[in-house]
Amino acid sequence: MIELTDVYKRFGRKSILNGVTFQAKKSEITCLIGINGSGKTTILQSIMNLTPISKGKITIDGDLLNKYTYEKLTYIPDTITLLPRMKIKEAFMFMNDFYLNWNQKRADEMLKFFKLDREDRIMNLSKGNKAKVNMLMGLAMDTDYILMDEPFSGIDIFSREQIADVFTSHLVEDRGVIITTHEISDIEHLIDKAILIDDGVVVKEFNTEQMREDEGKSVVDVMREVYHS
Numbered sequence: 008m009i010e011l012t013d014v015y016k017r018f019g020r021k022s023i024l025n026g027v028t029f030q031a032k033k034s035e036i037t038c039l040i041g042i043n044g045s046g047k048t049t050i051l052q053s054i055m056n057l058t059p060i061s062k063g064k065i066t067i068d069g070d071l072l073n074k075y076t077y078e079k080l081t082y083i084p085d086t087i088t089l090l091p092r093m094k095i096k097e098a099f100m101f102m103n104d105f106y107l108n109w110n111q112k113r114a115d116e117m118l119k120f121f122k123l124d125r126e127d128r129i130m131n132l133s134k135g136n137k138a139k140v141n142m143l144m145g146l147a148m149d150t151d152y153i154l155m156d157e158p159f160s161g162i163d164i165f166s167r168e169q170i171a172d173v174f175t176s177h178l179v180e181d182r183g184v185i186i187t188t189h190e191i192s193d194i195e196h197l198i199d200k201a202i203l204i205d206d207g208v209v210v211k212e213f214n215t216e217q218m219r220e221d222e223g224k225s226v227v228d229v230m231r232e233v234y235h236s
């Protein structure tokens with residue numbers, strides 16, 4: 008389990024996270040929802056230790072962040088970071104040489120799943136296919152937790168649907184996934200837990216299925232209540 012307890016983050020005099028507390032479990036998809044600038048990326052980067060927190064505690068399976076906990080995590084940023092001239096197959100070779108937990112079999116499987124061609128160069132891919140390669144590179148890492156920043160941002164409905172299918176497949180199953188988004192409507196059926204962020208704090212946290220069953224509300228309904236009140 009990934010656990011944040013009373014996490015604060017300041018950039019200079021600007022306070023970005025103001026006491027964030029939540030848990031994200033294995034085998035669950037947890038979604039951090041919030042408007043632009045609410046601190047979602049900062050939360051993911053804090054979990055990855057890419058930016059040091061100012062106060063509070065972050066643990067992975069009960070351990071404070073260290074080089075071993077880091078090996079349990081994969082971070083998929085919202086834009087592809089591979090060299091544009093690289094072919095997909097060259098990116099695979101690079102990952103294979105560089106990372107012990109790179110799973111080539113899973114990468115090949117996802118390549119087929121997304122109908123991508125390993126001979127294509129990154130720079131020649133459409134925006135949707137770049138997003139798919141980006142996701143593939145992250146999910147092909149054998150780690151217990153995957154953190155994805157805005158995986159659906161700015162891509163068309165068909166690519167979105169294909170990417171969404173990954174979340175219901177065995178490629179994700181017993182792993183813990185944290186996604187950030189501000190466009191929840193067409194992925195809300197995929198997520199187990201919604202965490203609404205506003206101004207660097209968690210303003211609402213709920214199990215999506217339970218919310219539907221107990222109160223008949225979708226994530227969008229709850230968002231309307233919370234953000235428009």
Ligand SMILES: Nc1ncnc2c1ncn2[C@@H]1O[C@H](COP(=O)(O)OP(=O)(O)OP(=O)(O)O)[C@@H](O)[C@H]1O
Pocket residue numbers: 018021023041042043044045046047048049050189
């Ligand atoms: N390195 C930095 N230095 C100063 N301010 C920063 C830095 N990184 C982020 N911020 C500020 O922190 C705030 C939260 O940014 P963050 O990227 O975490 O928000 P977000 O919810 O992910 O937004 P978006 O949906 O636009 O990606 C923003 O006001 C941003 O300008």
